Each structure stands twice: as structure tokens, then as C-alpha cells.
Amino acid sequence: MDTGQMEVARLPAELTRGTGPGAGADPGVSRALRYACRLFGTSAAAVRLVGQDGLDLAGVVGAVDWTEAVAKLCDQVRRQGxxxxxxxxxxxxxxADHPVVTASPGLRFYAGTPILDPCGTPLGTLCVMDxxxxxxPSAADLAMLEDLALSVQGRLEQLDNAVRIDAMARRAALMERLLTLAAEAPDFIGALRAAGGALCQSIGGTFCHVWRLNAATGQADLIDGTGFGAFQNPEFLSRLRRLxxxxxxxPVCRALVTGRQSVVPDLEAEGARFPAVALAARYAVATLVATPFSVGEDRCAFSVGFAERPVDLAAKAALLSDATLALRPLLRRRIDEASVALFRRAVEASNDVVLITDAVLDAPDGPRILYMNQIGERETGYEVAEVIGRTPRIFQGTGTAQAALASIRAALEARRPVRQELLNYRRDGTPMTVELDIAPVMDEAGHCTHYVSVQRDISARKAAERQRLEAAQELETLIRAMPGAVIRFRRDAAGAWMPSYASPSVQALIGLAPADLLAGRLPDCVSEADLAALHQALDLAGVEGEGSVEFGCGQPDGPRRLILGQLRATGTGAGEIIMSWTDITGTRAMALQLAQSAKLAQLGELATGMAHELNQPLAGISLAAENALRALSAxxxxxxxxxxxxxxxxxxxxRASAVIDHMRVFGRNGSGPRRPVALSGVVAGAAQLLQGKLAGQGVHLVTDIAEALPPVLGKAVPLEQVLINLIVNACDAYRAMPAPPPQRTIRIAAVARCGRMRITVADQAGGIAAKILPHIFDPFFTTKPEGTGTGLGLSISSSIITEMGGTIDVETRDGATTFSILLPLAA
Known part of the structure; x- marks a missing residue:
């Protein structure tokens, strides 16, 4: 579009749409036309201007048939200038042959001159006809016609200015109305609805809808809408929302995404591509204009529909763009106001004290409080009016830790958030422990303007924590004082039982640190069979709620202990079992020793009966043999x-009678006070009982016991039992050797010195491994194959010697093992 068209396009519609003699003409233009008729003596004159749709009649005097021929002449004048x-x-x-000329009466005379703007651009034509x-015409007459065209141009310029001023006034009034309605609306949506309705009405639209871009889906969501006539029907909006x-x-969503206005001049033609447009077309909408605008992070748009296509569609579209630009600051302010109101409501609804202070740290009293929410009155005892303008130090007291305050100040000086527990005081002096979250508030330039503090009273929580800690410490003390250990088992995701807690005493009990036990290292010290029994007991306790199990435990090269586990399920889900582990090694050894003593007592009773029953036949045999021998001698x-x-x-x-008599003595109860015991008799008794075993295994027992040795203070039968146990162990050691030596000797010797007797039992059966040497006196510790030893022999022997006031130890070197027994001498 050239400059002339732009100028004329701004003229009033009544000036560019005149028809008939003088219809719609401006009085000033009409006077110039009448003067032109008189000047040339013609019957008609006209002003032809260029409008939006081509050549339009701006004024006419006289009866003229405005035909295509005359329009072409005027257009030629305008274009040639x-x-x-x-x-x-x-x-x-x-x-010559044009109908307008050949008609009767036809048009015969034409004279026209261009109407030029100040820049020389032709706007139209002033012509006379007859x-x-x-x-x-003379040159003077043509000059006069050109002067008349110049006067018309001046008048048109006046009219154009008047149109501009009027348009600006109407636009200003519209913008003022839009801003007023938006400002008076209760909220952001109400502001959009009110402004959209007024805008739609002012430009002759049939409806105005407000849309927002859904950032998550990339689709257009209908916020609200106003309309006139059929478009007031709520069903129309409901159907739009379902699209x-x-x-x-x-086109609306495209405008939202691109940020550019979208104009659809003919909805009926575009309905096949756009479902929302097709819906509007069914409601008799001809044209649609979608104008996007941004409000903060939101992308919104007005979509305005027209029942008929406006002749000034571009102007209306431009007005929509101007209106959205004018509304944006106000709408942004409404969003900010809504955000501030929401923030205030949220802060007031908070259960924590919220303080906002200025950022002046170097003031004598520190930052000043600018805001405190209502909950602060209940929590601190101060009214809001009392704290405004004062320092937060009013909440501090003698018990407030200075180190905590220094930490807070260092963080604030560094303009970084800080979280700190602090002892504060209420207005009445009551202390309260609070958790402070303080953060700087920065402006757009990055400068700190305020501090916001959230103060949470955690006094009850801290008291509960102290109670829990004290209870946990008390429980830990009780657990540590227990003779055994406490282990908690839980089922893992696969349903297997895994330890989740172990008291510290578990390490002394089984040789595993609690961390190692929790890491799943229980199989390191529990045999596969015992581990299966343990898990079976856990499963059973999970069903029945309680139970017990015994299992062996210990490192392969360490002492083996017998553990009693007592189980109890916690809760109702049977997913957690508490188990107490108690070392019953000594108790069980004691029980076995008591059982052994009971067996010996029974053996003594049996030996007494057998001695009575066997001694008589033996005496008869001996007497008969002696009689036969005397008869043979005679x-x-x-x-x-x-x-x-x-x-x-x-x-x-x-000999048989002597053995029976010794068995009767050996089977007697060994209890009672310690007495003087002749060592030679004890050693001879042990040798006599084991004579068959020694001979059967090819072992030679060598004794080095002097007859003159003083007696020891002890008990004969238990001491004999210890020596028998040591001799039997030495025989078993010879038998277990891969290649036993030809000379298998066990040497028993004794020497008295310094009021004590040292008895040694030595063999050459390969020695004892250094790693197991410290554990051979432990109950149930044995190196013999399963089923051939109880692991109690040496443990019981140690107990017997200790009871008699002595000691027993062992030394192994170069394949030789020597047990040394130290007993006190009888006074």
C-alpha cells in the first residue's frame, strides 16, 4: 500500500463512501466543486479519492453517472500526476464508442487535475464534466482548477487530522475503560474477563475468549469467555473446553506458541483444518482474531470473533494488539498482587513464626523486624505491634549460645542461608528451643534487601529426643550388664533372617564384632548344621512368638562355646525377632561333669557288687589251685x-582280684576334703587300669616316681582320673599319627621343690599345633573326629586340679608334648 492510500484510508467512511449529488460530501469540498462548475460552465464536478478498496467518491456536484470510463480518466490523472x-x-x-459517451445525452467534456499531498504524492482527482x-480551457482556468485541488487537499488534511485526533481520543477512552475494569476486578481471571468483554464490545465482536498455554502439554486451555447472543450459551464454552x-x-494455540497475532478472515473456508474454528463457524462466526500476550511466566491470548468480516479488520486487529500491550503491566500487577496475597495468607496460616527484617547488620541493635505473622504472638508472647521496628535480639537471653549467634551472623554477612538451633525466650521469660531457618532476600541486581526467618519451636521435640536418648542409654547399659548378648533379626526382601542389631558384648561371646555380625559373617563361626537349626528356630518363633535353640559358636582356631538362644517375636507381623544369647559352655560342662560323677558313683556301687561276686569265685579258683599244687608236691x-x-x-x-579291688576304690565318690596322697600309688593305680589299653596299642608307660617323695595335698581318685585322661589322650595322639614311631613311650615323672610337687606327663606323638594350643582346656574343644570325643576331658581335668589348689599347663616342642601339674605338698 503506497503513501497516498495510507493517507486516504484514515478519512471518515462518510467521506469516502458518498453517492449521488453531494451525498456525504464535506461542505468545504462541496464549495470547491460548485466554484469549479461555475469556472468551466459545466453541469457537474466531482472529487475522486483513493480508499482502501480503490477509487471512491469523496464529493460530487451535479447529476453525474459515475461510470468506469470516468473512473479510468480520474485514475489516469492521479497516476500521471x-x-x-x-x-x-x-x-x-x-x-468514442463508450456507452457513457454515446448515450443521449452522453458525457462529452472532461477536465481533471490531481490532488497532491505536501510531499507531492497524488491522493485522488478533482474533475469537471459536462x-x-x-x-x-485557458492556462489561467487550469491554474484555477489546480488551486481548487490544492484547497481540497488542505481541507482533506484538516479532516484527516480531525479523524486522527478523534481516533486517538476514542482509543484513549477505550484503554482507560479497559484498565479501569481490569483494576476493579476481584482477581486476575476477573480482570481478563472484564477487559475482554469491554474490548469485544468496543470493536463489534460477537465473543471474546481468554486462553492460556499449558506449559506441560503444549495445548491451549480455555480460561473464560464472554459473548453476545448465542455466544452467551454456556454449552458453547463447554464444547470448546473439551477440544x-x-x-x-x-490458530489460537499457534498464536500462543509463536507469540504472533493470528487472523483468520474466513472461518468457513478454514473450518476443515481447525476444529475450534469449525465450531465457531457453526455458531455463525465469520472472522477470528487471536492476539497473544505474556503476563509473567504465563502465555495468554484474547480470541475475538466477528459475525461479519469487518471492512477495517486490520485496524481492529491492530487495536487488539495495542489493548493487550496496555493491559500487560496491569495484569502483571494483578498477578503480583494475587501472589502477595497468597503469600500473606500462606504465611499467616503457617504453624511456624515468620519474621522479615531489613538487611542492616551494622545497626547498633542489628536488623529491624518489619513483619511477624500472627502465630508469632502465640509462640513468643509478644504482640505484632510490639516487635515491629525492634531487633530479633528481644527473643534472646542469658542461655542463648554465643557461638550459635556468631555462626548466624557469619552466614548473614556472607549473604547465605543458615539453619541453626537456638535457645530463645518468650515474653514471660520461658525458655524455648527453636530451629531457625534464615535466608537473604535478593533484588534483581543481586543486592540483599531483607532477611526472612522461619522460627520453629522444637522444645517438645528436643525433650522427646533427650528422653529417647536417655532411654536408649539406659537400655544399652542394661544390655551391657547382661551376661550374654542381644541380637535383633529381621527378614530381608527375600524373606531370609538377617541380624539388624547386635549388642557390643557379642564380640566377647562369639569372637565377631557387631559390625561383622551385621555384615552377614555369622557363618564364619557357626557350623552349617547349627546355622540351619538357628534359622529353623527363628522361623518357628516367627509363627509361635517365642522359642529357644542351642548351637555351637566360635572361630575355627578359637574356643568353641555352646550358646543358648532364647527368642521372642516383637509386634504382630512376625517380621522381627529379639534373641538373647547366653554362654552355657561352663554350665553344660558342669552338668556333664556331674553326670560323669554320677556314672562313677554308679560304677563304684557296681564295682563293689562285682568285687563281692567275683572275689568269691576267684578265691575259690586260687584255693583250688593251691590245693592241687600241694597235692602235686606230695x-x-x-x-x-x-x-x-x-x-x-x-x-x-x-591279679584279677587286685584289679577288682582297685576298680571298687576308683569308683568311689571323690568328694570330700583334701588329704595327703602318695603319688606313687596314684600312678600305679592309673597304670593298672590302663594296662590293657597300653599293651593293645603298643605304648610303653615309663614312670619316674621316687618312693621317698613326700605326699601331695589332694584327692587320690580325681588325681588318678586326671592322669588316666592324659595317658589316654597321649595314646590317641600316637594312634592318629600317619606314621607312628616304633618306640611309643609315655613318661610320667615327679619332683618336689619349694613346697610343691611338679608332675609331668610327656609323649612324642607329634605335638600340638600352636594355633589351637591356647584353647585345649576350653570346654567342648576337641581335635578328634566327630563322635570320638566330647571336648570335656582336659576341661574337667583343669577343673579338678584347680579345685585341689594346683595348676595345669602344657608345652609342645619338636613333636613332643608335656603336661605339667603343680600341686601343693602335704604339711
Missing amino acids: RSLVIPDLRQAARF HTPRPV TLTPENS APGAPPRVRQKLDLIIDLAT
Whole structure:
């Protein structure tokens, strides 16, 4: 569009749409036309201007048929920019046969001159016409016509200025109305609705809808809408909301995404592509204008529909753009006001004290309080009016930690958030422990303007924490004082039992630190069979609620202990078991020792009965042999071999009787006070009982016991039991050797010195491994194959020697093992 068209486009519609003689003409323009008729003696004159749709009639005097031929002549004058005179159109080749010329009466004379703006751009044509041919006008007459065109241009310029001023006034009034309505609305949505309705009404729209871009889906969401006539129907808005509008199928959504205004001049033609447009077209909407605008982070748009396409659609679209630009600051302020109101309501609804102070740290009393929410009155005892303008130090007291205050100040000086527990005081002096969250508030330039503090009373929580800590410490003390250990088992995701807690005493009990036990290292010290029994007991306790289990535990090269586990389920889910572990190694050893003593007592009773029953036959055998021997001695010529056999029978019967008598003594109860005991008799008794075992295994027992040794203070039978146990262990050690030596010797020796007797039992059966040497006296510790040893022999022996006031130890070197027993001598 050129400059001339832009100028004329701003003229009032009544000036560019005049029809008939003088219709719609401005009085000043009409006067110039009448003067032109008188000047040329014609019957008609007209002003032809360029409007939005081409050449339009701006003013006419006289009866003129405004035909295409005359329009072409006026357009030629305008385009050439100079005057044109045709005295007789019938003589002009282009118009001689034109109907407007050949008609009766036809148009014969035409004279026109261009109307130029101050820049020389042609705006239109001023012309005179008549049905009678005229002579060629003089130069003076043409100059007068050009002067008349200049006066018309001046008048048009006045009219244009008036139109501009009027348009600006109407636009200003509209903008003022829009801003007033938006400012008086109760909220942001109400402001959009009120402004959209007024804007729609002012430009002649049938509806105005307000849209927002959904950032999550990229679709257009309908916020609200106003309309007139059928568009007041709520069903129309409801149907719009059910549509899925994207940039591909909606001009509104495309405007929201691109930020550019979208104009659809013909909705009916575009309905096939746009579902929302098709819906509007069914409601008799012809044209749609979608104007986007941003309010903060939100992208919004007005969509205005028209029942008919406006002739000034571009102007209305421009007005919509101007209106959104004018509304943006106010709408942004409404959003900010809504945000501030929401923030205030949220802060007032908070259960924590919220303080806002200025950022002046170097003031004598520190920052000043500018705001405190209502909950602060209840929590601190101060009224809001009392604290405004004062320092937060009013909440501090003698118990407030200076180190905590220094930490807070350092953080505030560094302009960084800080969280700190602090002892504050209420107005009545009551102390309260608070948790402070203080953060700087920065402006757009990055300068700290305020501090916001959230103060939470945690006095009850801290008291509860102290109670829990004290209870936990008391429980830990009780657990540590227990003779055993406490272990908590929980099921893992796979349903297996895993320890989740172990008291510290578990390490002394089984040799595993609590952390190692929780890490799943229980199989390191519990055999596979015992571990299965333990888990079976856990499963059973999970069902029945309680139970017990015994299992062995200990490191492979350490002491083995017998553990009693007592189980109890906690809660109702059977997913947690508390188990107490108690070392019953000594108790069980004691029980076995008591059982052994009971067996020995029974053996003593049995030996006494057997001695009575066996001694009589043995005495009879011995007596018969002696009688036979005397008879043989009296008879001459008796064979010597018979005499030898009878002597052997007498000797064997005597030995059998002696063994039976010793068994009866050995089986007697060994309890009672300690007495002087002759060591030689104890060693001889042990040798006599083990004579068959030693001979069967090819072991030679060597004793080095002097007859003159003083007696020891002890008990004969238990001491004999210790020596038998040591001799048997040495025989078993010889038997377990891969290649036992030809000479298998066990040496028993004794020496008295300094009021004590040292008894040694030594063998050459390969020695004892250094890693197990410290544990051989532990109950149930054995190196013998399963089923061949109880692991109690040496433990019981140690207990016997200790009870008699002595000690027993062991030394192994170069394949030789020596047990040393130290006992006090009898006084």
C-alpha cells in the first residue's frame, strides 16, 4: 500500500463512501466543486479519492453517472500526476464508442487535475464534466482548477487530522475503560474477563475468549469467555473446553506458541483444518482474531470473533494488539498482587513464626523486624505491634549460645542461608528451643534487601529426643550388664533372617564384632548344621512368638562355646525377632561333669557288687589251685609243666582280684576334703587300669616316681582320673599319627621343690599345633573326629586340679608334648 492510500484510508467512511449529488460530501469540498462548475460552465464536478478498496467518491456536484470510463480518466490523472483535458470525448479514440459517451445525452467534456499531498504524492482527482463539448480551457482556468485541488487537499488534511485526533481520543477512552475494569476486578481471571468483554464490545465482536498455554502439554486451555447472543450459551464454552487444541489445529494455540497475532478472515473456508474454528463457524462466526500476550511466566491470548468480516479488520486487529500491550503491566500487577496475597495468607496460616527484617547488620541493635505473622504472638508472647521496628535480639537471653549467634551472623554477612538451633525466650521469660531457618532476600541486581526467618519451636521435640536418648542409654547399659548378648533379626526382601542389631558384648561371646555380625559373617563361626537349626528356630518363633535353640559358636582356631538362644517375636507381623544369647559352655560342662560323677558313683556301687561276686569265685579258683599244687608236691613224679600251670592260675587269680579291688576304690565318690596322697600309688593305680589299653596299642608307660617323695595335698581318685585322661589322650595322639614311631613311650615323672610337687606327663606323638594350643582346656574343644570325643576331658581335668589348689599347663616342642601339674605338698 503506497503513501497516498495510507493517507486516504484514515478519512471518515462518510467521506469516502458518498453517492449521488453531494451525498456525504464535506461542505468545504462541496464549495470547491460548485466554484469549479461555475469556472468551466459545466453541469457537474466531482472529487475522486483513493480508499482502501480503490477509487471512491469523496464529493460530487451535479447529476453525474459515475461510470468506469470516468473512473479510468480520474485514475489516469492521479497516476500521471498532471492535469488532463478532453474537450470532446467522442473525438477521443479510447472513449468514442463508450456507452457513457454515446448515450443521449452522453458525457462529452472532461477536465481533471490531481490532488497532491505536501510531499507531492497524488491522493485522488478533482474533475469537471459536462454533456456538451467545451473548448480547451485557458492556462489561467487550469491554474484555477489546480488551486481548487490544492484547497481540497488542505481541507482533506484538516479532516484527516480531525479523524486522527478523534481516533486517538476514542482509543484513549477505550484503554482507560479497559484498565479501569481490569483494576476493579476481584482477581486476575476477573480482570481478563472484564477487559475482554469491554474490548469485544468496543470493536463489534460477537465473543471474546481468554486462553492460556499449558506449559506441560503444549495445548491451549480455555480460561473464560464472554459473548453476545448465542455466544452467551454456556454449552458453547463447554464444547470448546473439551477440544484438544494444538498449534497444528488451532490458530489460537499457534498464536500462543509463536507469540504472533493470528487472523483468520474466513472461518468457513478454514473450518476443515481447525476444529475450534469449525465450531465457531457453526455458531455463525465469520472472522477470528487471536492476539497473544505474556503476563509473567504465563502465555495468554484474547480470541475475538466477528459475525461479519469487518471492512477495517486490520485496524481492529491492530487495536487488539495495542489493548493487550496496555493491559500487560496491569495484569502483571494483578498477578503480583494475587501472589502477595497468597503469600500473606500462606504465611499467616503457617504453624511456624515468620519474621522479615531489613538487611542492616551494622545497626547498633542489628536488623529491624518489619513483619511477624500472627502465630508469632502465640509462640513468643509478644504482640505484632510490639516487635515491629525492634531487633530479633528481644527473643534472646542469658542461655542463648554465643557461638550459635556468631555462626548466624557469619552466614548473614556472607549473604547465605543458615539453619541453626537456638535457645530463645518468650515474653514471660520461658525458655524455648527453636530451629531457625534464615535466608537473604535478593533484588534483581543481586543486592540483599531483607532477611526472612522461619522460627520453629522444637522444645517438645528436643525433650522427646533427650528422653529417647536417655532411654536408649539406659537400655544399652542394661544390655551391657547382661551376661550374654542381644541380637535383633529381621527378614530381608527375600524373606531370609538377617541380624539388624547386635549388642557390643557379642564380640566377647562369639569372637565377631557387631559390625561383622551385621555384615552377614555369622557363618564364619557357626557350623552349617547349627546355622540351619538357628534359622529353623527363628522361623518357628516367627509363627509361635517365642522359642529357644542351642548351637555351637566360635572361630575355627578359637574356643568353641555352646550358646543358648532364647527368642521372642516383637509386634504382630512376625517380621522381627529379639534373641538373647547366653554362654552355657561352663554350665553344660558342669552338668556333664556331674553326670560323669554320677556314672562313677554308679560304677563304684557296681564295682563293689562285682568285687563281692567275683572275689568269691576267684578265691575259690586260687584255693583250688593251691590245693592241687600241694597235692602235686606230695605225689612223687608229678610233671613240672602242671606245677607251672597251677602257679600261673594262682597268679592270675590274685591279679584279677587286685584289679577288682582297685576298680571298687576308683569308683568311689571323690568328694570330700583334701588329704595327703602318695603319688606313687596314684600312678600305679592309673597304670593298672590302663594296662590293657597300653599293651593293645603298643605304648610303653615309663614312670619316674621316687618312693621317698613326700605326699601331695589332694584327692587320690580325681588325681588318678586326671592322669588316666592324659595317658589316654597321649595314646590317641600316637594312634592318629600317619606314621607312628616304633618306640611309643609315655613318661610320667615327679619332683618336689619349694613346697610343691611338679608332675609331668610327656609323649612324642607329634605335638600340638600352636594355633589351637591356647584353647585345649576350653570346654567342648576337641581335635578328634566327630563322635570320638566330647571336648570335656582336659576341661574337667583343669577343673579338678584347680579345685585341689594346683595348676595345669602344657608345652609342645619338636613333636613332643608335656603336661605339667603343680600341686601343693602335704604339711
